[in-house]
Amino acid sequence: MSTPSSSPSALDPTIAHRLKRDEHGLVAAIVQQHDSGDVLMLGWMDDEALHRTLTSGRVTFWSRSRGEYWRKGDTSGHAQYVRAVAVDCDGDALLVRVDQVGAACHTGARTCFDAGGVLPAVVGDRPDGAGSSEPSGVPSTGVTTGATTGATTGAGVAGGAGR
Numbered sequence: 001m002s003t004p005s006s007s008p009s010a011l012d013p014t015i016a017h018r019l020k021r022d023e024h025g026l027v028a029a030i031v032q033q034h035d036s037g038d039v040l041m042l043g044w045m046d047d048e049a050l051h052r053t054l055t056s057g058r059v060t061f062w063s064r065s066r067g068e069y070w071r072k073g074d075t076s077g078h079a080q081y082v083r084a085v086a087v088d089c090d091g092d093a094l095l096v097r098v099d100q101v102g103a104a105c106h107t108g109a110r111t112c113f114d115a116g117g118v119l120p121a122v123v124g125d126r127p128d129g130a131g132s133s134e135p136s137g138v139p140s141t142g143v144t145t146g147a148t149t150g151a152t153t154g155a156g157v158a159g160g161a162g163r
């Protein structure tokens with residue numbers, strides 16, 4: 001497997017300074033449809049790929065399998081037009097909001113996670129189930145009166161916010 005170019009990228013040094021790259025010089029880039037919030041795919045960027053993404057209006061990745069830069073849509077027609085790019089708190093991941101043309105996944109699925117499918121997972125519920133606006137961790141006397149019993153059914157309340 002090739003590694004990204006070792007020559008310096010034109011990426012803004014103040015941005016490059018914030019990145020925490022893996023041993024191959026790469027940062028994970030999560031790609032999200034800007035209006036629906038759908039998580040489309042995950043790709044990898046080195047400094048140059050990020051520079052191209054930030055300056056060209058099109059998303060460019062580093063292909064770990066092919067060892068080359070890869071501008072999404074050049075072969076498939078399924079381009080990703082950049083709407084916004086964010087870096088996470090510790091600099092090891094990027095969030096790229098895009099307008100996706102057609103399928104994001106090379107399989108033809110709209111998203112790579114549609115293509116991969118759901119895994120069996122035990123669904124967890126928060127202990128109090130009440131969705132209190134009080135911060136958790138406030139110690140009580142340990143007395144639970146049960147007064148909130150039935151406040152919520154706990155069903156169908158997952159997610160929904162934050163779109």
Ligand SMILES: [Zn+2]
Pocket residue numbers: 041104105106107111112115
């Ligand atoms: Zn895919």
